[in-house]
Amino acid sequence: MPTPLDRALQSRNAFLGFAGIITAVAAWTIWGPSDVFPRAGDPVGDPESWTDDELRRWLEARKLYPGSTSTREELMARVEANMRAPRV
Template sequence: MDQSTQRTLIYGATAVVVGYAAYQIYMSMSASGSASTSNSQSYSGSRAAPAPKKPAYTPKGDPESWSEDDMKKYLTSRNLGMGLDHASKHELLAMVESKMHEPTSTGFDDPEEWSAEEMKEFLRSNNLAVGHNPSRLELLAMVEAKMHEPK
């Protein structure tokens, strides 16, 4: 096999792999509903307002008095519906109570959501030079490097 044929085969195989990966990413985005929001972002990197979430199903009263169907609907509305068909009422109640008592915030602040000025302020407060007119990506890289550096 000559060199140009080998090169063509390598480029072809690479194109197939990249195409498949792009297809998988597109399908996962459209399945989660984020494909429509990602298309609405402007070139400047600003984000569109998120679509309002459908309120999660929450029956009235004490979870111990809920029916099995109410418990399953509660868990399913919070993306916890896998494997509920064979769960006992006791197991369902334990899952509901666990979900009800989990913390609402992890305390982790995502720097991708920060404005450029907030990133600059974080860097200055950590005695890091911001430089002259850094791009948003440069600021984000500096912030994440600082956040993830070993203590």
């Protein structure tokens, strides 16, 4: 004779409820309002004090993809050439 627990585990409603919860959590994770891995913001301050990674991130954010073999001087030259002049 099956117990109430056996009947609950064999119920289609329990399976569909569980599948619905998993689907809802997956949809929330994919399309939810918050980013799981938020992007780092632009570096601030003087570009001379930025690291190579910050220089590359700044260039990539502006679709000025730096070469993988670019030196720090080349990165600095590209950043300085593409920075907007301050408004007076």
